[in-house]
Amino acid sequence: MPRRAATHLLNPLLTLCVLCALAAPAPPALAKDGHAPSPQAKELREAGDLVPHVPPQKVLEALFTADEDAPRGVYGPIAAYVKTRSCPTSWLIEKGELVRVERLSALKDAPPFEFSLTLEEDCTSQVTHAVFVTSPGSTPEAWLKWRSQFHGRKAEDHYGKTEAGMKKAAAVGLTPTAQLRFLSVNGELVTTNLEDALRAEGRLKPVFDLEKGVRTGQ
Secondary structure, eight states: OOOOHHHHHHHHHHHHHHHHHSOOOOOOOOOOTTOOHHHHHHHHHHHHHHOOOOOHHHTTTTTEESSSSSSSSBBBOOOHHTTSSSSOOEEEEHHHHHHHHHHHHHHHTTTOOEEEEEEEEEEEOOOOEEEEEEEEEEOHHHHHHHHHHHHHHHHHHHHHHHHHHHHHHHHOOOOEEEEEEEETTTTEOOOHHHHHHHHHHHHSSSSEETOOOOOOOO
């Protein structure tokens, strides 16, 4: 076949290839580790109005507690918890929460505020969501003040021992500024005590014992 005739044939073929590529569906978004969310993970994200998010470094470095009512230990940092997961993970945030965080972060002298982030662990048989509530810059006094809003004067009697333990943790540079607030598996909320679940799992030990008021050496 003459070269000129072959060139005329190639031009329509190239055009067709380009059009096919443009019409093809886009591949699923990949996490930084190259992991694409499973169909179940995508369904849960849509149901919870969750989108991928890159947490601030100070959040990943935050220590946390795992019992909202009577925490017994300080764990972390959060980045260490992430490393104990056996399946691919992704950080997510609710769309409405993202708008609120961006608005408050833009304020010139914004006081510390709480916000929540979800760590998705995407395994073959199940998808686990660990919801962390964090307040960078928080203090033991702020922790007690927050609970006083709901429990009034009873808070000081009920949480006084915990606050004392947190002050001892703060004295050695181990102030928790986050909390593992919720855990769900395949969309079902885990109702057992989260600190008991964390200790039973045995992957992450506390760095400070709030009951004894001492560093654990972990």
